[in-house]
Amino acid sequence: MTDSQTVNGVSRYIEMFLLGIQKYNINIVYLKFIKYQSVILPKILDRKYYKEIQIPLPCNLSAILNEEYWNKDYIHATYNIIKNEITQGCILHIHTMNLIGFAKYVKKQKKATIIAHIHCIPWKYLFKYEQKKFNCIYSEIYQGHKKTNKFNFISKDEKEISKHADSIICVTRDATVFFQKHLKTPPSKLFLIHNGLHDFPITMKPYKKSNTIRLLFVGQISRSKGIIPILEMLELLVKEGIQAKLTLVGAEDREISSLLDTKYSYYNIKRFGQVHYKPLIKLYQENDIGLIPSFFEQCSYTAIEMMMFGLPVIFANHDGLKEIFTEEVAIPLNVTFSEGLGLTINIYEFANIIKSLNDNPSKISCYKRNVRKHYLKFFNIGTMINKTLNIYKKYTII
Numbered sequence: 001m002t003d004s005q006t007v008n009g010v011s012r013y014i015e016m017f018l019l020g021i022q023k024y025n026i027n028i029v030y031l032k033f034i035k036y037q038s039v040i041l042p043k044i045l046d047r048k049y050y051k052e053i054q055i056p057l058p059c060n061l062s063a064i065l066n067e068e069y070w071n072k073d074y075i076h077a078t079y080n081i082i083k084n085e086i087t088q089g090c091i092l093h094i095h096t097m098n099l100i101g102f103a104k105y106v107k108k109q110k111k112a113t114i115i116a117h118i119h120c121i122p123w124k125y126l127f128k129y130e131q132k133k134f135n136c137i138y139s140e141i142y143q144g145h146k147k148t149n150k151f152n153f154i155s156k157d158e159k160e161i162s163k164h165a166d167s168i169i170c171v172t173r174d175a176t177v178f179f180q181k182h183l184k185t186p187p188s189k190l191f192l193i194h195n196g197l198h199d200f201p202i203t204m205k206p207y208k209k210s211n212t213i214r215l216l217f218v219g220q221i222s223r224s225k226g227i228i229p230i231l232e233m234l235e236l237l238v239k240e241g242i243q244a245k246l247t248l249v250g251a252e253d254r255e256i257s258s259l260l261d262t263k264y265s266y267y268n269i270k271r272f273g274q275v276h277y278k279p280l281i282k283l284y285q286e287n288d289i290g291l292i293p294s295f296f297e298q299c300s301y302t303a304i305e306m307m308m309f310g311l312p313v314i315f316a317n318h319d320g321l322k323e324i325f326t327e328e329v330a331i332p333l334n335v336t337f338s339e340g341l342g343l344t345i346n347i348y349e350f351a352n353i354i355k356s357l358n359d360n361p362s363k364i365s366c367y368k369r370n371v372r373k374h375y376l377k378f379f380n381i382g383t384m385i386n387k388t389l390n391i392y393k394k395y396t397i398i
Contacts, residue, residue, distance in 0.1 A: 009195070010095050010119050012301040019198050020385040022049045026398060029085055033057050033099075042081050053082055065098055075102050079109065091115060091395055097122070097157035104164055113395040116165040118175050123153040124296040124319075127224045127343075135342045141182075143337070154182055162189075167391050169193050171299035172320040191391055194324075195299040196384025197308055197375070200281065204310050204372060207288065207364040212243040212268070213354065216287035216311070218280070218302045219294070221252040226293030226316060226345060231264055233350040238267060242355065247283060249275055284309035288364060289357060293333055293350070295343045297321050307375035312367035314353055316345065329374040330367065331357070 014030070021028060028050035035057040043054040055078055064070045079102075092103050093115045103114045126134035137153045139145040161168060162183040169191050170176045176192055179185040215234075219225050230246065237244045245268045252260070252271070260271065272283070284290075290306040290313045297303070298320040306313050307329075315321045317332035325332070331353055337343050357364055392398055 009298065009301055013117075013119065013195055014095065016196060016198060016381055016384070017388070018050060020196070020381040024385075024389070024398065026392075027087075029053060029082070031055065031082060035059075035061065044085065051085060053085060055081065071101060075105050078102065079105060083109070086110060086112075089113075089396070091392055093117060095119060097155065097161060100157050100160045100164065104160070107164070113167075114165045115167045115169060115391060116161045117169045117171075118161075118179075118298075119171060120298055121175060121178055121296075122155050122158065125224075127295055128222065131342055135337075135339050138337060138343070139339055141178075158183060165189065166395070167191060169388070169391065171195055172323050174320060174323065175298065191387070193384060193387045194379055195301060195304060196379055196381040197301065197304045198381045199376070200308060202285070202309060202372075204368060207361050207368060209358070209361045212245050213289065213358045214287040215244060215246045215289050215291055215354070216249070216283060216306075217246070217291045218249045218283075218305075219292075219300075221248055221250050221256050223253075223255070224295055226291075226295060227256055229293050229345040229347050229350055230291055231259065232347040233354065234264075234267060234269075236347060236351040237354060240351075240355075242358065244268065244354070245270065247287060248272065249280060249283060280305075281309070284311055287311065289314060289354070292316065292321060293345055294321065295319070295335070299324065304375060304379045307371045307379065310368040310372040312357070312364050313371060314350070318343070324379075326374070329370040 018028070018030065030047075030050050030052045032052055033055045039054055039056050042056065045052040045054070058064050058074065064074055086106070088110050090110055090112050092106055092112045094100065094103050095117045097116070097118075100114075100116065103112075103116075106112050107114055123137055124134070126137065141153075162179060162185040166189070168179060168185065168189050170179070171194060173192055176190045179190055180187060217227070217230060221227050234244060234246050247270045249272045251274055260269065275283075284305065290311040292300065292303055292306070292313060292315045294300070294316055296319045300321065303313065303315065303321065303324050313325065313330040314333060315325050315330055316335050318335035322332070333345055333350060333353070335343055335345055389398060
C-alpha cells in the first residue's frame with residue numbers, strides 16, 4: 001500500500017523491479033493500493049510492460065485494517081475488481097506487511113503462491129514515538145537483557161507472514177535473523193536479496209578541494225534519521241572556523257523545522273524539501289560527502305544512490321547500514337547504546353571525520369572510486385532481479 005505523494009524505499013524498489021523485469025517474458029500485474037485525492041475509483045491501466053490496477057485506499061485506513069469485519073469487506077471488494085486480471089496459480093509478491101490478509105484470501109481463491117518482501121521491521125519505528133519502549137526492546141534483542149515481557153514487539157502481520165508466506169525475501173541479514181530467532185521461521189523460507197538500482201553512468205573526476213566542504217543529507221529530516229547529530233556536528237565545525245555547507249533534501253518533521261528556523265537559521269544550510277530524481281542527481285554530483293547517520297535502516301536506497309554517484313559516505317555503523325558498507329568504501333560512525341540515553345552518536349568523532357577528510361583530498365578521491373565499485377559489484381539491478389527470478393522459478397516456469 002502506498003501514498004502517491006511520497007517516495008519511499010518500497011516505491012523505489014517497485015520502480016526498479018518494474019524497470020529490471022522488462023526484458024523477461026513475464027505477465028506482470030501491478031496492484032497499487034493508493035491514498036490520493038485524485039483517485040476515488042479503481043483504474044486498470046495498460047502500461048508498456050505490465051498492467052497496473054489502482055485501488056483507492058479508504059480515508060480511515062487504520063480503522064479498516066483493525067476492524068475484522070470491515071477489513072474482510074474491503075478485501076472481498078478488492079478481489080472482485082482484480083479477479084479477472086490474475087490467473088490461477090499466480091505468484092503474489094507483496095511489499096507491505098498489512099497486505100498479508102488480502103494475500104491469504106487470493107491464495108485460497110486462485111491457489112496462488114505468496115512471496116512476502118520485508119522492507120522494514122515494525123518495532124524499530126518505536127524510536128520515533130515511544131523511545132523508552134524502543135530502548136527496552138533494543139536491550140533485549142541486541143544485548144540479551146530479558147526486560148520486555150510486558151511488551152509485545154512482534155506484530156500480528158509478522159506472525160501471519162511467517163506462517164502463511166511460501167517464501168520471505170529480506171533485504172538485510174539482520175531481518176532474516178529476526179524472523180528465524182523471534183518468529184521461528186524455517187530458514188528454508190527465508191532469502192536475502194539486497195536492493196538494487198539501475199545504473200546512471202557517470203564520469204569519475206578526482207576531488208578538488210574548495211574553501212567550503214559540501215555535505216549532503218537525503219531522507220526524512222527527523223531524529224530517527226540522525227539529523228540532530230548532523231546539526232550539532234555542523235555547529236562544532238563552525239566554532240572551529242571550518243567552512244561547511246549542509247544541504248538537506250527531504251520532508252521535515254515539525255520539531256526539526258522549528259530548530260532549523262531558529263537555532264540553526266544562521267548556519268549555511270540549504271533546505272530543498274522533497275525533490276524529484278532529476279534535481280537530486282545534480283545534488284549528488286555537486287556535493288563532497290554524503291551523510292547517513294540513521295539510527296535504523298534496512299537496505300537504504302539513499303545509500304545505494306550515493307554509492308552509484310561516487311559520493312563518499314559517512315554512515316552510522318549500525319543496523320542495515322553496517323551490512324551495506326565496509327570500511328574500505330565508506331567511513332563508519334560508532335553508534336552506542338545505553339538504556340538511559342538510547343542510541344547515540346559522538347558528535348566530536350563525527351566532526352573529526354569531516355575535518356580529516358577536508359584535510360586529505362586524496363582520501364575523498366579514493367572513497368569516490370571505491371564506493372562506486374562497491375555499488376556496481378553488489379547493488380546493481382541485475383543481481384536483484386536475477387535472485388528474485390530464482391525464487392519465482394521455484395513455483396512457476398519462467
